[in-house]
Amino acid sequence: MPLFLALPDGSHVPLEKPVVSVGSDSACDVVLREPGVKPSHALLFRDARGWTVSAASKGCELRVRNKRVELSPLAPGESFSVGRCTLTLISSEAASPVAGSVPEGAPGGRLVAVLTGFASRLMVQRPTVELLDEVMRGLAEVADADVGFLVSAEGTRRHVLCSTGPVPEAAVVDSLVDQVVASGAPVLVSDVAADAALAGAPSVVALRLTSALVLPLRGGTAPLSAVYLGRRVGRPPFSPRELEEAMALSSLAALLLATSRELMELRTRVDSLTQRIEAATFEGIIGESPSMRALYRQVERLGPTSLHVLIQGETGTGKEEVAKALHRRSGRRGRLVAINCAALPESLIERELFGHVKGAFSGAGTDRPGLVEAADGGTLFLDEIGDMPLSLQSRLLRVVQEREVTRLGENHPRKVDMRVVSATHRSLEALVAEGRFRGDLRYRLDEVRVEVPPLRERGDDVLLIAHHVLSREGRRARGFTQKATEALLGHPFPGNVRELVSRVRRAAILASGELIGPEDLELGGDTAPLVPLEEAREAFVQRYVREAIARSGGSKKDAAQALGIGLRSIFRYLGEDS
Numbered sequence: 001m002p003l004f005l006a007l008p009d010g011s012h013v014p015l016e017k018p019v020v021s022v023g024s025d026s027a028c029d030v031v032l033r034e035p036g037v038k039p040s041h042a043l044l045f046r047d048a049r050g051w052t053v054s055a056a057s058k059g060c061e062l063r064v065r066n067k068r069v070e071l072s073p074l075a076p077g078e079s080f081s082v083g084r085c086t087l088t089l090i091s092s093e094a095a096s097p098v099a100g101s102v103p104e105g106a107p108g109g110r111l112v113a114v115l116t117g118f119a120s121r122l123m124v125q126r127p128t129v130e131l132l133d134e135v136m137r138g139l140a141e142v143a144d145a146d147v148g149f150l151v152s153a154e155g156t157r158r159h160v161l162c163s164t165g166p167v168p169e170a171a172v173v174d175s176l177v178d179q180v181v182a183s184g185a186p187v188l189v190s191d192v193a194a195d196a197a198l199a200g201a202p203s204v205v206a207l208r209l210t211s212a213l214v215l216p217l218r219g220g221t222a223p224l225s226a227v228y229l230g231r232r233v234g235r236p237p238f239s240p241r242e243l244e245e246a247m248a249l250s251s252l253a254a255l256l257l258a259t260s261r262e263l264m265e266l267r268t269r270v271d272s273l274t275q276r277i278e279a280a281t282f283e284g285i286i287g288e289s290p291s292m293r294a295l296y297r298q299v300e301r302l303g304p305t306s307l308h309v310l311i312q313g314e315t316g317t318g319k320e321e322v323a324k325a326l327h328r329r330s331g332r333r334g335r336l337v338a339i340n341c342a343a344l345p346e347s348l349i350e351r352e353l354f355g356h357v358k359g360a361f362s363g364a365g366t367d368r369p370g371l372v373e374a375a376d377g378g379t380l381f382l383d384e385i386g387d388m389p390l391s392l393q394s395r396l397l398r399v400v401q402e403r404e405v406t407r408l409g410e411n412h413p414r415k416v417d418m419r420v421v422s423a424t425h426r427s428l429e430a431l432v433a434e435g436r437f438r439g440d441l442r443y444r445l446d447e448v449r450v451e452v453p454p455l456r457e458r459g460d461d462v463l464l465i466a467h468h469v470l471s472r473e474g475r476r477a478r479g480f481t482q483k484a485t486e487a488l489l490g491h492p493f494p495g496n497v498r499e500l501v502s503r504v505r506r507a508a509i510l511a512s513g514e515l516i517g518p519e520d521l522e523l524g525g526d527t528a529p530l531v532p533l534e535e536a537r538e539a540f541v542q543r544y545v546r547e548a549i550a551r552s553g554g555s556k557k558d559a560a561q562a563l564g565i566g567l568r569s570i571f572r573y574l575g576e577d578s
């Protein structure tokens with residue numbers, strides 16, 4: 001909301017600049033030619049906490065709430081007096097500014113040039129110490145100072161962080177610096193000779209200054225450090241205008257420093273995550289949860305054996321990645337050859353898998369080996385094995401059992417040495433029970449089983465995978481907000497890793513900021529509505545009973561026994577009549 005300063009003559013001055021000077025001198029922003037008002041009497045300045053009024057020097061009488069003060073915060077509606085004039089801070093949007101009361105706020109060409117160069121230098125990622133040096137030099141440049149240094153004001157010890165030249169110790173342990181650190185307000189000493197108290201300040205003496213400008217450089221709301229700028233004999237004193245420009249620059253610098261610090265922290269977090277991801281990667285699979293570590297151990301153990309492996313897991317959990325890992329760990333010289341049984345029509349699967357000779361069917365112009373032969377010496381990966389057409393299963397059984405394949409249109413078998421790894425998100429036992437899968441083939445393919453856990457059971461692995469995808473795909477975005485992290489950890493991911501990868505990929509490409517939020521991931525607002533507990537419990541029980549039946553090879557009786565309930569209860573839970 002725009003704020004104004006209401007003057008004794010009833011006019012309103014808009015507070016558009018970070019520092020507004022009040023005094024009888026015509027160089028001031030608010031000129032009050034009244035008895036008791038000194039040439040430079042008070043300064044109004046804005047920082048992260050709002051507006052503050054400060055006496056320009058010790059002899060300037062300033063009153064707030066009828067008490068004499070040197071410095072006081074001002075809320076909208078509050079007044080202060082300089083000499084006999086009372087001025088009020090007002091937030092009325094109806095206040096009509098008096099044109100020309102405040103000199104045009106547009107900074108001069110020099111300030112614009114310095115600001116632009118300064119901002120672009122600061123935006124380059126560098127250690128904070130180097131950025132502080134840039135800030136101090138930029139301020140000295142904009143104020144055209146002979147001397148400039150930055151004093152750390154954190155804790156009680158003061159020390160120079162950077163400077164334009166040598167700084168005597170006396171200038172650091174200084175009353176002006178203390179005053180700025182304690183008040184958070186800038187101090188302008190336009191003419192040392194005119195103020196005996198200031199003329200004796202250790203810094204002024206040690207640096208042989210005629211004019212000094214000390215500004216707070218804030219990080220967040222606490223004063224972080226003080227910027228000391230000075231001019232020597234022969235130079236004009238600092239003006240309120242230069243104070244104003246330096247304050248504008250220091251506010252910008254504080255903002256850039258805070259951003260730079262956040263980025264450095266983010267980079268440190270990303271570096272440590274990158275190291276964690278490296279340590280948590282097994283054959284390209286990312287995860288350090290106990291269930292994934294157990295899976296890696298199993299792959300390591302089974303890899304070199306000749307056992308046929310069935311990989312079971314929900315869709316998108318990474319079954320194909322596990323198949324690749326098993327092949328890499330097998331030490332087999334041949335290739336990994338994959339076929340997705342759900343993606344092809346029956347006739348094509350047959351030709352692809354077993355191959356054919358010339359003339360075996362219309363369009364078979366040449367002899368062609370199938371994928372089984374291509375996998376000789378390697379691994380045949382049968383993805384979505386549950387969708388293998390029943391009519392082809394006996395042919396596949398012969399391949400697995402006899403280790404030989406006969407091309408379509410041929411009648412002499414060829415020997416093959418391959419290991420079969422199959423994957424499914426369905427229960428082969430249930431398919432066998434339903435008569436849609438051969439029991440003997442299932443036993444052959446399922447010599448050992450590897451279960452890939454759903455993503456929602458892998459804890460922080462979600463974050464490791466998300467960061468990995470972001471570092472691979474991210475353009476501007478480098479991390480996730482706290483809310484996005486929580487949303488990722490709370491989302492059930494029915495599509496598992498595939499869903500996570502695609503959400504992060506999309507967000508990484510489309511996000512405009514440094515950090516990805518829950519809305520970029522399309523998480524948060526679109527989760528399923530909560531249902532009453534009783535309803536959720538019933539849905540869970542029904543799902544669990546169905547799973548138990550599937551795992552008992554389709555036998556409701558066995559499932560009832562395993563669950564410790566009667567057969568009637570099974571029917572009741574399923575909502576069927578017994």
Ligand SMILES: Nc1ncnc2c1ncn2[C@@H]1O[C@H](COP(=O)(O)OP(=O)(O)OP(=O)(O)O)[C@@H](O)[C@H]1O
Nearest residue numbers: 285286287314315316317318319320321465497498
């Ligand atoms: N642990 C992991 N770390 C990193 N990326 C992974 C991980 N697991 C899976 N992915 C990636 O997720 C995607 C899906 O994985 P994959 O295709 O192996 O799943 P699937 O279980 O075989 O899926 P489907 O059931 O649909 O066949 C792929 O892009 C894969 O690279």
